[in-house]
Amino acid sequence: MRLFQTPGARHGWMNMRALNSIVTDSAAAASSWGCGSRVVNGALNMLPDGRKLKTLCHLFGEAGWKRGLVTTTEITHATPAGFAANQPSRDFAEQIAIQYRQLEIEVLLGGGRRFFSGERRSDAHDLISDFAGAGYQIAHNRDELLNLEANQKLLGLFAGGHLPYTVDQLQSERLTATAPTLAEMTRAALDNLERHPHFLLQVEGGRVDHACHNCDAAGAFYDQIAFDEAIDVCLEFQKKAPDTLIVITTDHGNGNPGLNAMGSRYNDSSRLFANLTRMRMSFPELLYRLERAESEEEAQEMLADATGYQASLEQVALLLTFVEKRGTALYRLMNSATAQLGQLLGNHLGIGWAGNVHTGDYVTISAVGPAAERFEGFIQNTDVFDYFLDLAGIDFQNPRLPLTDQDVVASAAVEHLEEYLAPAMASIS
Ligand SMILES: [Zn+2]
16 A cells, blocks of 8 residues: 555556466466566466567577566466566476576576476476576575575575465474565575666566465465565665666456445454464465365364364365365365365355455556656556656567457457446446
8 A cells, every 4th residue: 555655656557468368377477577478377478379579588699688486386387487588388397497597587586496306307407507697696495595695696486386475484483484475585685686787687476376276365475475575675766776677566456356235334354354374384385284184073172273273173174075176166176175265164254255366457557767657547567668668768578469269259349338238238228
């Protein structure tokens, strides 16, 4: 909210649709910013006919800008990769790691060591040695990152897979020592990149999305707060470098959590919402334990320990049918143990979920700094690429294809509801 009070900050709405759907995945979303073209969900900066599209990291690198990617997910994950890689599928993480090396992206911080380590890669090639040989400093844990001299390119890999959820990290000394926070990674990236006259840095709080796929309110909130702290680091940086443009947005909605009116005169909503502070672990951690419970009573106790919620044995028994994959939900998106746990804890937190997948919402976008006003009003995701290139003085455009879901329902009509509904409205009147 402080962003809305920041002098000079501008705010807008953005259409994040993919080439083939009004609901985007992270690959198509990040590609729309990364190359200025809409692609089909799952693809990274490649058109369905196989044409590769030049990415921001490529174009800015050619123009002499330094580049950084920072995330709490695997560094090869769809959102960072969308600024850099060309792949028909976001799943080709080992190839994406090679492309980062080829593009010589100056700062790479996140998880996903398994796609770089010779012991874990399917081709047994040790990419970490390649990066070291090319003059990169390598950081394996938080201490190493915080004690680095910012005088070389930087590869930091702090987990085999994704970095831990913040809600889990807060409870574990081991996890705190291993993984830096998003704010710490952001500061390290800025310290490193500010040596150069121009740089482009993407920072992703990626586990908010993962928690929303699990209907896990505490998982999402604690990671959202960690993202807010990273924004603070950027705004602090901008005070000493006012020619920096900061753009803050999300690639899509997910699960659309909402705080419900709970209790008589909605008296319980505030109290229940405060129960978020009593949550002690993410849903994957909690379910790992529940799967091993030997009785309903034991599961009931585990749940109470982890969340502060005293569920009835009847509720626990119902939840366990989903944990044991025997349950069936009426709404099929809710047909999982995580979604059912989210529903159960809705009683405790007051937070309800529309589903556990991405949603087609227009998203907010905020900008502070030079030319921030461009991001005001209603923009398309692909505009972001054009604006970035304009600001850097790069004249380039990738090919763009017409939307491919037109044979289902005219896409333009879906996006202009008034026209879409006109025939129905006419028949009513
Ligand atoms: Zn997602």
